[in-house]
Amino acid sequence: MTPPKAATLHDVAREAGVSLITASRALSNPGVVSAKTIAKVQAAVDATGYIPNLLAGGLKSKRSLMVAGVVPALAVSQFLPTVQSLTNELSAAGYQLLLGQTNYDPDVEASVLNTMIGRQPDGIVITGLVQSEAARDKLRRSRIPVVETWDLSDQPIDKLVGFSHQKVGNALGEYFLKKGWTHIGIASGSDHRARMRRDGFIAALGREVPTAFVSPPSNLERGRRALADLLALEPRLDAVCCSSDQLAHGVMVEAQARGLRIPQDLAICGFGNADFSAHMVPSITTVHVDGPDIGRLAARLIIDQCRGAPIAESIIDVGFRIVERESTAG
Amino acid sequence: MTPPKAATLHDVAREAGVSLITASRALSNPGVVSAKTIAKVQAAVDATGYIPNLLAGGLKSKRSLMVAGVVPALAVSQFLPTVQSLTNELSAAGYQLLLGQTNYDPDVEASVLNTMIGRQPDGIVITGLVQSEAARDKLRRSRIPVVETWDLSDQPIDKLVGFSHQKVGNALGEYFLKKGWTHIGIASGSDHRARMRRDGFIAALGREVPTAFVSPPSNLERGRRALADLLALEPRLDAVCCSSDQLAHGVMVEAQARGLRIPQDLAICGFGNADFSAHMVPSITTVHVDGPDIGRLAARLIIDQCRGAPIAESIIDVGFRIVERESTAG
DNA sequence: CTGTTAGCGCCTTCAC
DNA sequence: GTGAAGGCGCTAACAG
Numbered sequence: 001m002t003p004p005k006a007a008t009l010h011d012v013a014r015e016a017g018v019s020l021i022t023a024s025r026a027l028s029n030p031g032v033v034s035a036k037t038i039a040k041v042q043a044a045v046d047a048t049g050y051i052p053n054l055l056a057g058g059l060k061s062k063r064s065l066m067v068a069g070v071v072p073a074l075a076v077s078q079f080l081p082t083v084q085s086l087t088n089e090l091s092a093a094g095y096q097l098l099l100g101q102t103n104y105d106p107d108v109e110a111s112v113l114n115t116m117i118g119r120q121p122d123g124i125v126i127t128g129l130v131q132s133e134a135a136r137d138k139l140r141r142s143r144i145p146v147v148e149t150w151d152l153s154d155q156p157i158d159k160l161v162g163f164s165h166q167k168v169g170n171a172l173g174e175y176f177l178k179k180g181w182t183h184i185g186i187a188s189g190s191d192h193r194a195r196m197r198r199d200g201f202i203a204a205l206g207r208e209v210p211t212a213f214v215s216p217p218s219n220l221e222r223g224r225r226a227l228a229d230l231l232a233l234e235p236r237l238d239a240v241c242c243s244s245d246q247l248a249h250g251v252m253v254e255a256q257a258r259g260l261r262i263p264q265d266l267a268i269c270g271f272g273n274a275d276f277s278a279h280m281v282p283s284i285t286t287v288h289v290d291g292p293d294i295g296r297l298a299a300r301l302i303i304d305q306c307r308g309a310p311i312a313e314s315i316i317d318v319g320f321r322i323v324e325r326e327s328t329a330g
Numbered sequence: 331m332t333p334p335k336a337a338t339l340h341d342v343a344r345e346a347g348v349s350l351i352t353a354s355r356a357l358s359n360p361g362v363v364s365a366k367t368i369a370k371v372q373a374a375v376d377a378t379g380y381i382p383n384l385l386a387g388g389l390k391s392k393r394s395l396m397v398a399g400v401v402p403a404l405a406v407s408q409f410l411p412t413v414q415s416l417t418n419e420l421s422a423a424g425y426q427l428l429l430g431q432t433n434y435d436p437d438v439e440a441s442v443l444n445t446m447i448g449r450q451p452d453g454i455v456i457t458g459l460v461q462s463e464a465a466r467d468k469l470r471r472s473r474i475p476v477v478e479t480w481d482l483s484d485q486p487i488d489k490l491v492g493f494s495h496q497k498v499g500n501a502l503g504e505y506f507l508k509k510g511w512t513h514i515g516i517a518s519g520s521d522h523r524a525r526m527r528r529d530g531f532i533a534a535l536g537r538e539v540p541t542a543f544v545s546p547p548s549n550l551e552r553g554r555r556a557l558a559d560l561l562a563l564e565p566r567l568d569a570v571c572c573s574s575d576q577l578a579h580g581v582m583v584e585a586q587a588r589g590l591r592i593p594q595d596l597a598i599c600g601f602g603n604a605d606f607s608a609h610m611v612p613s614i615t616t617v618h619v620d621g622p623d624i625g626r627l628a629a630r631l632i633i634d635q636c637r638g639a640p641i642a643e644s645i646i647d648v649g650f651r652i653v654e655r656e657s658t659a660g
Numbered sequence: 661c662t663g664t665t666a667g668c669g670c671c672t673t674c675a676c
Numbered sequence: 677g678t679g680a681a682g683g684c685g686c687t688a689a690c691a692g
Contacts, residue, residue: 661692662691662692663690663691663692664689664690664691664692665688665689665690665691666687666688666689666690667686667687667688667689668685668686668687668688669684670683670684671682671683671684672681672682672683672684673680673681673682673683674679674680674681674682675678675679675680675681676677676678676679676680
């Protein structure tokens with residue numbers, strides 16, 4: 001009963017008694033075909049179980065209806081809302097997401113991007129700025145719309161949706177200064193963006209700060225360990241700035257396990273405004289960034305360009321804001 | 331300086347002074363080409379910045395080197411390790427992952443699968459069992475290898491890597507019985523798999539259990555709310571079985587906020603063995619499932635089939651195990 | 661509104 | 677070991 005081969009547009013056209021191109025138009029450009037013909041073609045599609053071969057269509061039309069998305073690692077929960085909204089936004093416009101992971105390795109990143117380009121996506125969305133000059137050059141020469149995200153630069157490859165990690169660090173540093181804590185520590189991821197925030201923080205404070213660096217993934221366990229390390233460096237520690245809410249959570253658990261009161265004995269601040277942070281006891285002060293919006297804007301930039309719509313601005317700073325909660329209150 | 335058009339294999343062949351097909355073979359089947367020719371072609375590739383068009387290759391060769399992955403929602407952290415290892419495993423074998431989200435909607439699922447089939451992936455990996463019979467039929471007729479995951483069935487569409495949620499529920503029910511708790515509650519996601527676990531749990535207990543259903547996403551906030559609801563139903567509550575560690579975390583926070591001691595006043599059990607669960611205070615009892623392994627096995631099933639390797643078994647039960655920790659100890 | 665023609669860029673099949 | 681045709685399935689471009 002199952003047909004030996006999948007139906008092609010050719011079969012549909014024959015079944016409907018029209019030419020190949022008419023069948024094609026009935027499906028992908030119904031405006032220019034008579035209603036009666038469309039009905040015939042539609043009936044033939046149902047009868048044959050036809051599913052269009054998007055590979056072939058893409059080859060000819062130069063529109064693959066795919067967008068490549070590249071993240072360091074999917075498990076970096078920070079980027080998840082961005083990828084999720086990116087996928088949904090693309091999907092609504094008929095695009096599919098091709099996913100790549102770099103595992104924070106520049107060589108892997110270059111090779112992933114290379115393969116991605118070969119698939120002729122209609123756009124490429126990258127988390128962070130592409131580091132290697134060779135890869136940047138290849139991307140530019142590919143003429144594929146590129147959106148770098150979650151960071152800021154005056155010289156993106158093409159377009160950019162992000163914010164300044166330096167400024168986040170500055171803002172946090174000033175906040176910590178204002179609070180008057182005297183023995184501050186940092187629990188920081190080892191990736192480029194976390195280091196940028198740390199640099200900004202230190203610049204605002206105007207002095208070095210004891211730091212526990214954490215290799216990815218930043219999670220609760222490593223947060224606990226980071227606080228242990230910081231307390232070994234500085235027993236009088238009274239505030240910790242963490243590069244993610246997951247780390248902050250770990251610092252909080254470790255602090256409570258040691259009988260420290262939060263924020264009286266130890267103030268804690270995170271980054272990313274994870275879904276749990278507002279609902280912990282005590283709730284966690286953090287930096288809010290609109291992840292879903294980054295994904296949405298990146299999708300729009302690409303879709304608009306593909307449709308020939310004018311692009312208002314190609315560098316979008318979505319900003320950020322410090323959300324003060326109980327873990328640093330008072 | 332930038333070339334007006336991307337280089338094609340044609341350009342490479344001309345540059346290298348060989349025929350088109352020789353250039354093609356030098357790149358994709360070097361075994362049958364002389365070393366000298368390969369070197370010439372390689373030089374031409376570097377000179378032109380050639381990147382193979384995988385769309386065109388896939389059209390002719392019937393191997394797109396893409397695998398489709400379908401999840402309910404990316405933010406369901408349960409599946410993340412699976413998707414991450416799936417992506418890495420595929421990537422190592424030269425495959426790319428095409429991502430789709432169903433948002434737990436059967437209609438969206440059907441339409442996403444349809445589009446996926448149209449892209450001619452070499453395999454499709456789906457989280458959960460495909461519900462709609464129409465979609466199952468289309469998948470079968472597409473002749474694309476399909477792997478359903480994170481569930482069990484004797485009649486998968488094609489292949490399957492998962493475990494029995496019914497049995498997880500049974501095992502948890504028996505564990506709760508053995509512990510002798512008398513006023514048990516359930517905080518459960520509303521999705522199909524969470525309901526299956528709940529059914530198994532109730533079957534093992536042999537009586538109905540007060541339940542707070544939680545619509546997706548299951549997170550800390552909804553866990554807190556779930557405990558509040560359960561306590562309203564049953565003030566003498568002494569144990570809660572949760573359908574995820576995120577919910578369990580929320581139940582724990584809410585319990586502690588109400589001055590309940592864990593596990594003395596309230597025992598808590600989760601599901602999924604999230605990365606934080608082992609390191610909380612108290613640590614959270616949970617059910618461990620090897621998510622990365624599911625992704626790895628699914629990738630292997632597809633890659634092996636594509637390479638014509640014999641498939642040992644097409645239904646793999648990866649099992650599970652209850653991990654007892656402090657939140658139910660004593 | 662519909663049809664004919666000519667490829668998209670590459671790989672399979674066959675020859676040499 | 678290398679090369680010359682032909683076509684994968686579809687859609688732009690131009691006719692009618």
